Amino acid sequence: MIEWIHPAFFFFVGAAILPFVKGRGRSALLLSIPVLSFLSLLFASQGIHGAIPFIGQKLIFGRVDKLSMVFGYAFTIIAFIGMVYALHVQESGEHIVALLYAGSALGVIFAGDLFSLFLFWEIMAFSSVFLIWFKGGESSNAAGMRYLLVHIFGGLCLLGGIVIHASSGGTAFSSLPHTGLGPTLILIGFLLNAAVPPLHAWLADAYPEATVTGIVFLSVFTTKTAVYVLVRGFPGMEILIIMGAIMAVYGIVYAMLENDTRRLLAYHIISQVGYMVVGVGIGTDLALNGAVAFAFTNILYKALLLMGMSSVLFMTGKRKATELGGLYRTMPWTFLLFMIGGFSISGVPLFSGFISKSMVVSAAVETHQSWAFLLLTLASAGTLLSTTLKLPYAVFLGEDKKIPATDPPDNMLYGMGLAAFICILLGLWPDLLYRLLPYPVEYHPYTGEHLVGSLQILGFTALGFVLFLNKMRPENTISLDIDWFYRKATAGFLWLANRLLGVS
Amino acid sequence: MNLKRFLERYFEDPDLQKKFKRIFYAVLALLVVVDFFVHREHVTFLWDTIPGFMSLYGFVATVLMIVVSKAIGHAWLMKSEDYYD
Numbered sequence: 001m002i003e004w005i006h007p008a009f010f011f012f013v014g015a016a017i018l019p020f021v022k023g024r025g026r027s028a029l030l031l032s033i034p035v036l037s038f039l040s041l042l043f044a045s046q047g048i049h050g051a052i053p054f055i056g057q058k059l060i061f062g063r064v065d066k067l068s069m070v071f072g073y074a075f076t077i078i079a080f081i082g083m084v085y086a087l088h089v090q091e092s093g094e095h096i097v098a099l100l101y102a103g104s105a106l107g108v109i110f111a112g113d114l115f116s117l118f119l120f121w122e123i124m125a126f127s128s129v130f131l132i133w134f135k136g137g138e139s140s141n142a143a144g145m146r147y148l149l150v151h152i153f154g155g156l157c158l159l160g161g162i163v164i165h166a167s168s169g170g171t172a173f174s175s176l177p178h179t180g181l182g183p184t185l186i187l188i189g190f191l192l193n194a195a196v197p198p199l200h201a202w203l204a205d206a207y208p209e210a211t212v213t214g215i216v217f218l219s220v221f222t223t224k225t226a227v228y229v230l231v232r233g234f235p236g237m238e239i240l241i242i243m244g245a246i247m248a249v250y251g252i253v254y255a256m257l258e259n260d261t262r263r264l265l266a267y268h269i270i271s272q273v274g275y276m277v278v279g280v281g282i283g284t285d286l287a288l289n290g291a292v293a294f295a296f297t298n299i300l301y302k303a304l305l306l307m308g309m310s311s312v313l314f315m316t317g318k319r320k321a322t323e324l325g326g327l328y329r330t331m332p333w334t335f336l337l338f339m340i341g342g343f344s345i346s347g348v349p350l351f352s353g354f355i356s357k358s359m360v361v362s363a364a365v366e367t368h369q370s371w372a373f374l375l376l377t378l379a380s381a382g383t384l385l386s387t388t389l390k391l392p393y394a395v396f397l398g399e400d401k402k403i404p405a406t407d408p409p410d411n412m413l414y415g416m417g418l419a420a421f422i423c424i425l426l427g428l429w430p431d432l433l434y435r436l437l438p439y440p441v442e443y444h445p446y447t448g449e450h451l452v453g454s455l456q457i458l459g460f461t462a463l464g465f466v467l468f469l470n471k472m473r474p475e476n477t478i479s480l481d482i483d484w485f486y487r488k489a490t491a492g493f494l495w496l497a498n499r500l501l502g503v504s
Numbered sequence: 505m506n507l508k509r510f511l512e513r514y515f516e517d518p519d520l521q522k523k524f525k526r527i528f529y530a531v532l533a534l535l536v537v538v539d540f541f542v543h544r545e546h547v548t549f550l551w552d553t554i555p556g557f558m559s560l561y562g563f564v565a566t567v568l569m570i571v572v573s574k575a576i577g578h579a580w581l582m583k584s585e586d587y588y589d
Contacts (some may be wrong), residue, residue, distance in 0.1 A: 008524075256573035256580055283537040328515065332507040365548050373549070378565040385566060397515065448542045452535060456558035459532045464566030466525075471570050487588055 004049035004062055006009035006110065007037040007072055008120075011079075015096045027087050030095060034080035037106070039074045048112060048192035054503030056170045060112030064182055065350030067292070071109045071228050074296045075102065077223040077422070078220050080112035085307055085415030086213035094134045096216050096320065109228055112344050114162040114186075117229070120188075121158060124222060125151035132206050140209040147206035154192035154199070174207040188232060195270050196243050196277060197250050201483035204254065208262040208319070212310045215262060216303050216415075219241045219269055227276045227295045229492025236283025244277030245375040254381030254481065259320050261309040261395060265302070268345070268387055271379055278376065279360045282367050285439035287372035292378045292437055297352040297426060304419035305387065308338030309406040310414070312395060318403070318483045321391065321474035331406045335396040342388030344427070345379060347454060351425045354454065355397025355445045362443070363448075381461040389465045390472045399479035423466075425462060443473025535559065 014033040021029050028078035046069075049062030061402065080104040090096065100123060107120030125148065162171070165182030176183045177396040192199040207218050234240065252269025258264040272294070279291030311334050312327065313319050328335040340351070364372040407413060426433050430445055465472060505545040512521055540555040 167546045229505055253570065253573045253576065256569060257577040270546050290571060328511055329508060332511055335511070336507065366548075368548060374561075377561065378569070382569050385569065425571075447545070449544055452542045453540050455559045456535050456539065456556070457562035458526075459535055460559045460562035461566045462528070463532060464563055464570070466528075468567070468570050471574065475582065476585065478585050479576075479577065479581045480583060480587075481581075 002502070004044060004064075005040045006050060006062055006106075007044075007076065007111070008103040008106040010034075010040070011106065013455055015099040016282070017093055018096055018099070026092075026453060028431050030087065031080065033099065034076045034083060034102075035237075038073070038080070040074040041069060043074060044069070051112075052113060052117070057115065057166070059116045061107070061116055061139055062110050062174075063112030064110065065438070066436070067228070068109050068233060070292055070296060070438065071094045072106060073150040073436065074224070074299050075106055075221065078299050078419075079217075081218075081300075081303065081415050081418050082213070083256050084291075084377040084414050084418065085216055087273070087411040088409050089211075091134060092423075094131065094211060094214065095126045097130040098214065101131065101217055101221055105225050106174045108225045108367070112173060114166065114173050116157070117163055118159055118317070121193075121225075122155050124225070125155060128218060128222060131218055132210045132223065134214060135211045138324075140330060143378045144377070146486070147202050150192070150486075151466040154189050157185045158189025160185075161189060162315060163245065173229075173232065174439055175235060178234065180235050180449055187212040187237075187409045189231050190226050190233065192209055192226075193222050194230060194273055194277060195223055196247055196273075197270075198482050200247070200270050201235065202251075202480045204263055204266045205483045207266040207269075208260050212314045215310055217305050219266075219302050219306050220299050221267060221301035223273050224295050224299055227273060227280070227291060230280045231291055235280055235345050238281055240277050240281030241369060241372055242281075244274045244281055245372045246274070246296045247271065247277060248274030248379035249375055249382070250274070252386070254479055255386040256382070257363045257475075257477070257479045257492045259476055259478070261312065261319055261321055261391060262306060263267045264321070264386060264391055265305050265309060268383060269302060270304075271383065272302065272345070273437055274362050274379065275357065275376060278372055279363060282360075282363050282369065282372075284363055285441050286366065286443065287363035288357060289434075289437040289439050289441050289443070290361075292364050293356040293359055293433055296433055296436075297344065297356040297423070300380075300419050300426075301341045301352060302415055304341035304423065305338060305345065308334055308341060308418045309391075309395075311406075311412055314412070315405040315408055316403050320476065321394040322476045324395040324401065324403065325398040326394040326396070327339065327403065327405060330403070330406050331396070333413055335392065336390060336414070337416040337420045338396070339388070340423055343391060346384035346458060348425070348458060349446070349451055349454060352426040352433075354427060355433070358450055358454070359443060377457060381457055384458055384461045385465055385472075389462065390474070393472075394468075394474050432456065532559070 010033045044064050046064050052059045102474035104120040104123035129144050129148045142143050161182045195203040251267045255264050255267040263317040276294050278290040344351040344353045347357040536556040
């Protein structure tokens, strides 16, 4: 009897044999990979597995505990949903890189030492970039290249940090010191993948340039593995509270200005991960549970929202809110499922966001973080405002632009339906998720106080939307962000270099 | 079930729309009233003792976000689409 099979094993083997399988067999293979991986998690026993000696150190591929398991479940579930949504894609290469990306994300989650973590961290970067490049076209090629360069920089910070830290602190990956050059470089590598400003611009730059189905995988693995390593490596590091709270609001401001439907949602990923970073920074059992629960629920509703807008892109070819409108008549199911994602992300009671977001916010209250509380609550209002009200109003309601469209192919609807189902299930039955959380904490989201407080925030935000509807209209612009520095400054540097060298 | 026809009935009928708006405002008022009677388990911040604070904060935050974001956007961040070309 084999003691333990690494859940990533199925993804890597599947990626290797996929090119040789055609037709229905290929669909069956794509769907069975995450299922088998999920089953291997169900039967995994806690402890250390797969330790291999390597140049005087120990590589540990399988640390199985509650923290790695809950991320493992989330990743295999969303990999299944993403595969259902992508089944119609003919290009095998796109499936292969998605499998490698998901598998390496699982590799990071179960890595017990920093070197094997780094190995999978890099496979993630180099496989995920192809989900952008497969879209084709000049803007995707360029955005993918910027994405890759930024992640190579992040990976180098991480590697440098690991090497420096290893000489004194060893290579085991557990809670790291909050000072010193090595851990600081490791932290920078982690923060870059979590898209914490000012290291965030790659996300909003690159994700909307990804393929219709690729963005679903992208939205999950990079930022959520980063949340995992932060929970594992830097719990209770106070500066993360400030960074996370700023991050939550930063994403909101840009989402308010954005016209590209998928870029608007990408800015909301940044905002949402901000809550998780705050949870890590507070570092109490409730806060860390909250960060993990938030990651779990966010993976599902964020993917659902992006699947919705990707479906709109797929069926209409349009990605700008200003060019869309009135689609609920032609894409009613997409509209309905998108709204379930919208209610979930805004933390409407009975949907999954409510049971996870309130944990982080409650942890901020318990530790008397008044500013974090106010900023996170503001970000909650902003999430409802732009994801759940402005965006669907512009795309599905609003002025009917008479765009010919229908709901997307069945497999795409089933993918969205599955995600929507789990969003509602967790909202109604929070204990299903709570029992998977790493720390034993008694928490009840449905108290009168929480319900009335949340409903007031949501209700009066909606009132603001109704009163200021005219101001909320999307505008046909792009917004400057930190990527300006490397997009404009590198062009300026090239111009200067060419002048100095006398090349016209 | 024809989802399209179901949605159209609710979105296109002006009478129903008016009715929805009235219900929406009534619910908002009710929420503020209920807040006077909801039991607070812990009072941490000053505003925890003020009934209806969350309503006020939600509304003010929304207006601020719209006004401030758009102001920063128009003054500085928002550029025409061919800016990087």
